[in-house]
Amino acid sequence: MAFERAFDVAKKISDSAIHRLSLYVRILEEWEREGRDTTSSEELAERGGTTAAQVRKDLSLFGSFGKRGLGYSVGELADHIRSILGLGRTWRVALVGAGRIGTALLEYRGFRERGFDIVAVYDADPAKVGGCVGERTVRDVAGLEEGIRAEGVEIVVLAVPGEAVQPIVDLVVRAGVRGILNFAPLKPRVPEGVTVRDVNLVMELEALSFALSQDGPDA
Amino acid sequence: MAFERAFDVAKKISDSAIHRLSLYVRILEEWEREGRDTTSSEELAERGGTTAAQVRKDLSLFGSFGKRGLGYSVGELADHIRSILGLGRTWRVALVGAGRIGTALLEYRGFRERGFDIVAVYDADPAKVGGCVGERTVRDVAGLEEGIRAEGVEIVVLAVPGEAVQPIVDLVVRAGVRGILNFAPLKPRVPEGVTVRDVNLVMELEALSFALSQDGPDA
Numbered sequence: 474m475a476f477e478r479a480f481d482v483a484k485k486i487s488d489s490a491i492h493r494l495s496l497y498v499r500i501l502e503e504w505e506r507e508g509r510d511t512t513s514s515e516e517l518a519e520r521g522g523t524t525a526a527q528v529r530k531d532l533s534l535f536g537s538f539g540k541r542g543l544g545y546s547v548g549e550l551a552d553h554i555r556s557i558l559g560l561g562r563t564w565r566v567a568l569v570g571a572g573r574i575g576t577a578l579l580e581y582r583g584f585r586e587r588g589f590d591i592v593a594v595y596d597a598d599p600a601k602v603g604g605c606v607g608e609r610t611v612r613d614v615a616g617l618e619e620g621i622r623a624e625g626v627e628i629v630v631l632a633v634p635g636e637a638v639q640p641i642v643d644l645v646v647r648a649g650v651r652g653i654l655n656f657a658p659l660k661p662r663v664p665e666g667v668t669v670r671d672v673n674l675v676m677e678l679e680a681l682s683f684a685l686s687q688d689g690p691d692a
Numbered sequence: 693m694a695f696e697r698a699f700d701v702a703k704k705i706s707d708s709a710i711h712r713l714s715l716y717v718r719i720l721e722e723w724e725r726e727g728r729d730t731t732s733s734e735e736l737a738e739r740g741g742t743t744a745a746q747v748r749k750d751l752s753l754f755g756s757f758g759k760r761g762l763g764y765s766v767g768e769l770a771d772h773i774r775s776i777l778g779l780g781r782t783w784r785v786a787l788v789g790a791g792r793i794g795t796a797l798l799e800y801r802g803f804r805e806r807g808f809d810i811v812a813v814y815d816a817d818p819a820k821v822g823g824c825v826g827e828r829t830v831r832d833v834a835g836l837e838e839g840i841r842a843e844g845v846e847i848v849v850l851a852v853p854g855e856a857v858q859p860i861v862d863l864v865v866r867a868g869v870r871g872i873l874n875f876a877p878l879k880p881r882v883p884e885g886v887t888v889r890d891v892n893l894v895m896e897l898e899a900l901s902f903a904l905s906q907d908g909p910d911a
Contacts, residue, residue, distance in 0.1 A: 491902050493734060495895040499877050503854060522879060558898045559905025577796030579861045583877075587897045628900065652904045654896060658802075659719050660741060668903040670896040676714040677873060677889040678806045681847065683710050684887040685871045686778025 486534060493531050494554050496521050501551035513544040563588045564652075565625055569641055570632035571596040571604075573609045574656050578630060580606045592624055597637070617641070621648040628652040635659040642669075694825060711752050713773050715740050720770040737843040749897040782807045782846055783871075788860055789851035790815040790823075790830045793875050798826045811843055816856065836860070840867035841883060847871040861888075 498522050504512065514528040522529070532550075535557050555561060566589045568575055578584070579591060591673060594606055595614045603615045612620065620626070629645045631638060633656050642653060642661035653669045658676070663669055710834055718738050723731065733747040742746070751769075754776050774780060785808045787794055797803065813825055818837060823830050831839065839845070848864045850857060853879050861872060861880040872888045874880060877895070903906045 486902075489900065492895050494902075495892075495898045496879065497704070498898075499894070521745040522881060528775045531706065557710060559901040560898065564901065564904070573796060573799050577792060580792050581898065583894045583895070587894065587901065589901075615901075627904065635718065652900045654900055660715070662741060668900060670900045671712075671894050672891060672893055673714075674800070674891055675718070675802045675806065676711050677891050678802065678808060679714045679717075679779065680707065680710050681805065681871045681873055681887060681889045682783065682808075683705075683776070685783070685846065686781075 490531050490534065490535050491558075493521065494558060497528070497531070498551055498558065498560075498660075501547050501554070504547050505513065505551060509547050510577045511544045512550070517545075527674070538653040560588055561644060563590050564628050566591045566628045566630055567593045567595060567617070567618065567621060567624075567626045567645075568630045568632065569595045571601050571606050572632060572657075573596075575630075575632035577610070579655075587627065589630075591630070592626065593620055595620070597633075605672060614641070618644050618648045621645060621650060626650060628654065630654045630655040630656070631661075704834045709750050709753065710777075712740065712742065712746070712822050713777060716747070716750070717770055717773040717779075718778065719774070719884075720766050722768060723766050725746070728766050730763045731766050731769070735762075741860050779807055783847050785810045785847045785849055786812045786814060786834065786836070786843075786864075787842060787849045787851065788814045788833060788864075789856075789875075790817075790820050790825050791851060794849075794851035795825045797851060808847065808849075809851070811845065812839055816840070816852075833860070837867045840869060841863060845869060847873065849875070850871045850880075851875040 474531075497517055500517060501512070513531075518525040518528045524655060535553075557618040567585070568579065568591050571594050575594070579594070584591060591609070594609045595612050595617050596602060597614045601611050604611050621629075622680060626648075627650065629650050629652075631641060631653060633641060638655070638657045638659050638661050642663060645653070646663060646667055651667050653661070653663070653667065654690060655669055655671045656674075661669060702812075716736055717735060720731070727839040733751075737744040737747045754772075786805070787798065787810050790813050794813070798813070803810060810828070813828045813830050814833045814836050815821060815830050820830050824844045845867075846869065848869050848871070850860060850872060852860060856876070857876045857878050857880050861882060864872070865886055866881060870886050872880070872882070872886065873888045874888055875893075877892060879890060880888060
């Protein structure tokens with residue numbers, strides 16, 4: 474069964490393959506909204522900026538799909554990739570850090586659409602604790618470990634200053650969290666089996682600045 | 693001179709080397725705030741999760757620096773890396789998309805700290821045009837091309853829905869923009885010489901969801 478096979482091969486799937494699957498599902502969802510029924514690896518490749526061979530290879534990592542010569546059903550392929558990406562379920566998420574980035578994230582529709590249910594918000598600032606962000610009351614970060622255990626939190630979204638990252642990561646990992654989405658500018662150290670994804674705006678700004686600087690002072 | 697050499701080798705520097713430089717500068721700035729004077733490649737490596745040999749190799753890409761056996765001056769090394777990353781100057785930036793992500797970005801301190809000066813905000817929604825976000829009035833995206841030329845905009849930050857990305861990118865590239873920070877979930881196509889950096893929250897969420905899903909149904 475394709476699904477069991479997916480579990481087997483999971484560890485060998487590259488980050489760039491996952492990112493492409495993510496891109497394919499977004500393209501397919503766009504086409505679903507436009508009412509398109511079928512597509513081909515050629516069309517997906519063209520829209521996604523890759524090759525048809527790459528699309529077929531990415532999809533074949535998770536079992537065979539589609540009928541030779543008939544292409545793919547847009548809806549079925551979208552469902553299939555969503556299930557590969559674990560998007561069929563809801564994840565219990567705690568947000569740590571109720572600053573600007575944190576509160577903007579709370580309103581970000583993409584979280585809910587991808588099954589990320591933010592069940593609690595924590596901050597270390599006494600001026601923020603007890604206040605409201607969106608529909609949630611900000612809790613004292615001192616209760617984070619207990620809160621994670623009590624509420625079965627699986628993912629922590631970290632939007633705290635760099636120096637606060639490692640102690641909080643150590644604590645949430647101890648409490649059983651195995652997935653961290655990190656917005657802080659420093660990469661935390663985690664034990665094996667814990668996944669950290671970084672969304673590092675400052676690094677992207679600096680990479681952009683670097684690239685533009687290379688064209689010389691007249692740039 | 694180290695600076696000229698930096699221009700020469702620029703095209704060969706990998707993305708991961710740039711990301712490490714970005715990380716080093718952040719660590720050094722943390723140490724500057726703590727009042728530390730000197731450091732070594734060993735200390736930087738330990739704090740940054742890499743090896744001393746890697747630190748020395750990354751720094752040597754941009755000319756020699758530091759004195760053998762004496763380590764580095766924290767302040768001078770930070771300055772040196774900042775100049776490599778093009779952080780010594782100000783970039784004129786236009787934000788396109790005054791939705792939730794866009795307005796959160798306007799308040800993001802990191803932009804100004806890295807020299808990104810948001811000089812104008814554009815949106816396509818008539819309900820938003822003419823309104824205020826922060827201290828800026830939202831302009832009609834119909835005037836984007838003219839505005840970019842008139843105000844010498846060098847970088848565009850894109851926070852628009854996926855389907856709007858490519859037409860806007862084509863337009864801003866035509867107007868002379870060579871750097872794009874893209875928050876939209878689809879990767880735009882650009883001609884050579886234009887740099888796009890993606891900050892793709894949805895893809896990171898999906899990569900996290902995928903990683904957690906692989907531990908099986910009891911996860």
